[in-house]
Amino acid sequence: MKFTVTKQALLDGLQRIQNIISTRVTLPILSNLLLEATEHGLTLVATDREVSLRTFVNAIVIDKQGSTTLPARRLLSIIRELPIEEISFETDARHITSIRSGASFFKIFGLPKDEFPEFPSLEETRGFIMKQGVLKDGLHKTSYAISLDASRYVLNGILFSFKEGSLTLVATDGRRLALCDAELGEIKYPADHECDFIVPTKAINELERLLLDEQEVRLFVGDNLVAFDLGGSVLATKLVDGKYPNYRQVIPSEATERITLEREQLLQSVRRVALLSNDRSGSICFHFSEHNLDITSNTPEVGEAKESLSIVYKGPRLSIAFNPDFLMDPLKNLNDDFVALELIDEMSPGVFKINSGQRFLYVLMPIRVSK
Amino acid sequence: MGSIRLLSDLVASQVAAGEVVERPASVLKELVENSIDAGAQRIEVLFAQGGLKVIRISDDGCGMDRSDALLSLERHATSKIRTLEDLSVIGTLGFRGEAVPSIASVSRFRLSTRPRTEDSLAGTEVIVDGGKIVGVSDSGQAYGTQIEVKDLFYNVPARRKFLKSEKTETAHLLEQLQILAVAHPEIAFTCLHEEREVFRLAATNSLAVRLRDLYGSSFLQGMTEVQHIEVEEINVHGFLARPGEGRSDRSQQLFFINGRMVRSPLLSMGLREACDGILPKGLHPQAVLFFQMDPAIVDCNVHPAKREVRFQEPGKIKVALLRAAQEVMGNYARVTTPLPLQEMGRPYSMVRSDAVHPFLPVIQPALVEDGSTFVQEKNISFPPETEDQNKQPSADALLEHQGSGSCEPPPYRYVGSIAERYFVLEEGDGFTLVEVRAALERITYERLKGSLASGMLERQQLLLSEIIEVSASQCAWIMAHQAFLEKAGLEVEAFGQGATGHASKSIKIDTIPVLLKEVPVTQLVHELMSDIQSEEAKTKDPVLQGIRMSEEALARSISRMTAKAQKIAYDETTAMMLLGDLIKCEFPYATPSGRPTMLQFSEAEIEQKFRC
Structure with a gap:
C-alpha cells in the first residue's frame, strides 16, 4: 500500500475516529485502526466491537492499493506533529509502514488486516432518511437523561421509536425522562418500517459529534445492529438488547398548573440558588405563590439562597423540591426562549414542555424533603 | 491407708503463698493495700535487688497492738470482714487474711507496729522466719506499721528460679506501686530503690496532679477528664484519651473498680467498642478510669490477687463505660470545635510506638520542676442526661x-x-x-x-x-x-x-x-x-x-x-x-x-x- 494525503485531511479523519478506540482494549488489534487504500481513496476504520466507525479521507494520490492496521493513538500524535502539509505512507509486506513528510521519517510496525474485526455489513432491511440536523437536535435534547447506571443497561442509551410516520427519541435514568420528536418533515417511511430500538450511549455521543446540519443521514436498522450513514462516515453500532420500559405510563396525562418561564432566566436563577443547595446531593425548592416564584436552597451550617421571579401564576400556593442538576439539564440543552412547567402537586412529577410545534417533554420526579 | 493427711499450717501457708505471692510485686501490692486499708496518709516503700533482698513498707496508719499483731500472722485472720455477709459488700482492698501469713512463710519477715491509741507507749516487733515466729519484743517507733520482707522465697527455691531478672522485677514493683498511687492520690507515697529515691508523691486531692507527677504532663495533654458521670448507679470518673489518640496495645488502660485495679476484658473491649468510629481500628485509647459502685454488685473474690472481678450485671457496667466515653468524647468535640488541627491533639499517626511509655516505670525522680505550670483540662460540664438514650x-x-x-x-x-x-x-x-x-x-x-x-x-x-x-x-x-x-x-x-x-x-x-x-x-x-x-x-x-x-x-x-x-x-x-x-x-x-x-x-x- 502506498498513498499520499494532506495532513489536514488525515488529521480530520483520525480525530473523527479516535474516540471509538477504547482505552482498555481486550485485543491488541483493537487499539489499531484499519487503513484501506482503494481506488476511491483512503478509508479509516476503528471499532471496539460494539461501535464501529468508517470514515473517508481524500487522498492526493493512491500509488498502490492495499491495507494495514496501525496503532491509532501513536499515529494521531505523529501526524499532529508533522510540519509539512504532504504526508506519504508506504507499507511493506511485513506490515511495516514508513511515513514520510518533508525531512521527517517514521517507521511503524503494524498488524495485518486479517485480525481486524470486519465492519458490520448493512443489510438493508429497514431504511430511514432524515436531515442530520434534525437527529442532532433530537439527541441533544434527550441524551443528558441517559442512565449511567450500568446495571440498568436498557436505559444506557436512547430509544429510537419509529411509529406513525414520526420518530420519537426517549432517554431516562429512572428519575427523569426526556422525550423529543424528531421532525421528519416531508420525509416519509412505509408503515411496515415501524420499529423500536435502543442505541447505546457511546454511539449517541459519537453521533452528536459527527452529525452536521444540512446533509442527510440514512439509518439502516437490522435485528441487533443499526448503521448511520452520514455520507463521509458510517457509524455502525450494536443495539442495546432488551425491552425499553413503558415510558408512556410515567408521563402525566394532565396537569393542574402550567407556568410559562423564561428559559435563560430560570437557568441562571437555578444555577445561582444551587450554589447553596446541600452540596452535590441536595435539592432546591420552588415556591409558587400569586405571580411569584421563589427558588430557595439551604445548607445547614453554611447558609441559604433565594431568587424571586415574577411569573404569571394564579393557582394555589405550591412548594416542590427538585434536584438542581436535573432542572438545569434540559434548560441548558434547549434553545427556545420560553419553557412551560406543568405541575400537579408537590408529590407528582413536574413536566417541562416547549411552546414551539415540536413535541418535547421532560418529566422530572420531585425530591421529598420530609415525610 | 492414711495417705490423706491434713497439711501443716506452714505447708498450707506456702501453698497459699504460691497463689498470692507470685513475685515481689505481689508482696508490695498486698502490703501497701494493707496500709491503705489501715488509713495511712503516708506510705514509704523501699526495696532492693528487685525486691528479693528486701521490701519494706512503712505507713502511718492505725497500727496494731501486740495481740492483733500476732493474730495477723495467723491464716485467715483479718480485721476486714467478720461474717459471710461482709464478703458480699467488701469495701476494703484486702479481706482474705491470707497475705501476711503467706508472705511471712516464704521470707524473713519483720513486723513492727504501734497502734494509734493513747495507751500504746511502745510498739511491737515480731520477727518471723520462714513462717515461724522467732521473736516478739517491744520496739520504740512512731505510730503505724512497718513491715520488712527480706530474702523473699529463700525457702522456696523453685519459685525463686522462676523469677525474672532483677530489672524486670524492679519494673513490676514500680508499676505496681504506680498503680496503687494512681488509685490513691490522697496518700503521699515515697519510693526508694537501693537507697535512692525513685519518687516522692505529695498527697493531693486531684487525680490530674497525681497522674502528672507520675507520668509527666505530656501524658495528660493527650487526655481529657471524665468528671463523675453517674449511670445506672455506677459512678465513673478519671481520664480518657482525646478523640483520635490511641496506642496499639492496651497497656495504657487502667481500670479501677471501687479503688481496686482490675484487668477486665469486659472493660477494655467495651472501651474499644465505645471508640468505634472515633479511633482507627487496632488502636486503643489510653484510659485511667475509676468506677464506683455498690460493692454488692461486684464480686472481687474471684482471683487470689483480686485482679479479676465478676459483675452481677456486666451489661450495666458496659453501658456506664460506653455512656461515659461517648459523653466525654462527644462533649469534648462539641465544646472545642472548630479548632485548628494542631490544637485538637495530635492525630494518631503521631503516636509512635517508640514514644515514651507513660506506664512504664520512671526510674528518675519524677519531681522534675520544669517550671511549667500544670494547666488542667478545660472544665466541661456534663449534663446528667442519663435518661436520654439518644x-x-x-x-x-x-x-x-x-x-x-x-x-x-x-x-x-x-x-x-x-x-x-x-x-x-x-x-x-x-x-x-x-x-x-x-x-x-x-x-x-x-x-x-x-x-x-x-x-x-x-x-x-x-x-x-x-x-x-x-x-x-x-x-x-x-x-x-x-x-x-x-x-x-x-x-x-x-x-x-x-x-x-x-x-x-x-x-x-x-x-x-x-x-x-x-x-x-x-x-x-x-x-x-x-x-x-x-x-x-x-x-x-x-x-x-x-x-x-x-x-x-x-x-x-x-x-x-x-x-x-x-x-x-x-x-x-x-x-x-x-x-x-x-x-x-x-x-x-x-x-x-x-x-x-x-x-x-x-x-x-x-x-x-x-x-x-
Missing part, C-alpha cells in the same frame, strides 16, 4: 456548634494531589496527607447522623420504580426493616414472586436517598442490607442495641457508599473545602469504620528518615 447531636447541639467560634481558614497550603486519591497539604512544620474518600466518608457520616436523627433524609422519587430480585430471606429482612429503610430514603414494597427463580422475590423501590443518586439501586440495596446485617450480628447484646442504634450502621453504610460514588475534582478549591469540612467534624481523624482520614508528617519525622 446520643445523636440534638438540634440545640447543632446550634451550639454553629455558634461556637469562628471558622478561620486552616493554616494549610495546597501542594497537590497524588493518584487521584490523596491531597497533599503543607502546614507549619510538615505536611498532611488527606485520603479523599475516607475524608468524604467522615464528613458525610456526620452530616447524615444529624439528618437521620431529625428524620429528614432527602429522597429522590423514582419515575420508573426499580424492581430488584432478592432471595426469600432477604425479602423477609427487608420487609421487617421497611420503616427503618424508609428513614434512609429508601421506600420499598414487596412485589410478589421473582421473575426468574422460584424461591426468589421481587421488591419494588420507589424512592432512593438523594445522597446516593449515583449508586446503582440494586447495589445500594444489597450493600445496605449486608452492612446492617453484619452490624446487627455484631451487636447481639440487647442492652447495647438500645444505645448503639442501628441508625448508626445505616449512616455508616450510606456514607461509605456516598464517598465511593461521589465525583471529586482534584484541585485546590476542593482540597481546601474538604479539609475545612473535615476539621469541622467531631472526629476528623478516622472514618466511622476506623480507617484514618489523614496522616501528618512532621518535618522532624521526615528529617529523621533522611538521616543516615
